[in-house]
Amino acid sequence: MKRSSKPIYFDVKLLATTRQGKEDKAEIELLDALVRYDRSVEVLRTAYSGVLLIRTALRPEDALRAMKSMEMAYVEHIFPIHEVVVADLKALREACLKLAKEIGLRPGLKFAVRCRRRGRAIRSSVEVERALGQAIREATGAEVDLEEPDVVFRIEVIGDMAGICLLWESRHT
Structure with a gap:
């Protein structure tokens, strides 16, 4: 099969x-x-x-x-949920970089990565947040700002899948 x-x-x-x-x-x-x-x-x-x-x-x-x-x-x-991928760092990185490009993330904009992990496919939420934050920053020139981001990449890990959600500052609830 x-x-x-x-x-x-x-x-x-x-x-x-x-x-x-x-x-x-x-x-x-x-x-x-x-x-x-x-x-x-x-x-x-x-x-x-x-x-x-x-x-x-x-x-x-x-x-x-x-x-x-x-x-x-x-x-x-x-x-x-804007993108769904298998729950591994490489797939998450590729999907987040694609989304960052689509929304026009660039120097002068601020972002944060937040991860909620359910299951054991990903070792650590903090590891995901740091790795994706670094990759997005290097690819776009945007600044990481955990306090007042313009956009949040929210990663929802559920078992062996991960949903990626983009939340703009005005949408925070």
Whole structure:
């Protein structure tokens, strides 16, 4: 059997978190918010309590806007996923550099890398943050600023996959 190089969740657009044990109710909230815009929307469970992935035909920003237009009692956080890769440093570096180029990250702009690790595919969140921060800085000339970045590269590692989310300063929630 040939193994695909794409992670199983390669096409998810959002990551949502909820309290452990509230996944069913959070799933209903997520579906309620998105089904009017995309009838094919799916909420996927992960092996990690409180972590849900959303597969939709909508762009991540449009799906996020739809989510934020509704009051949520069970969904705690929602992050747009701009890229999904296997959870290894090389794949993460390539994807982050591609995204940095796409958004026009350059000298004069500030960025930060934040990593949330679930599972053991990546040894250390801090190691990921430092390695990716250095690679992005060297490739773009942008400045690392952990206090007041213009953009945050948020890395969500879930088992053997990683979702990369770009958060602009005005979008921080």
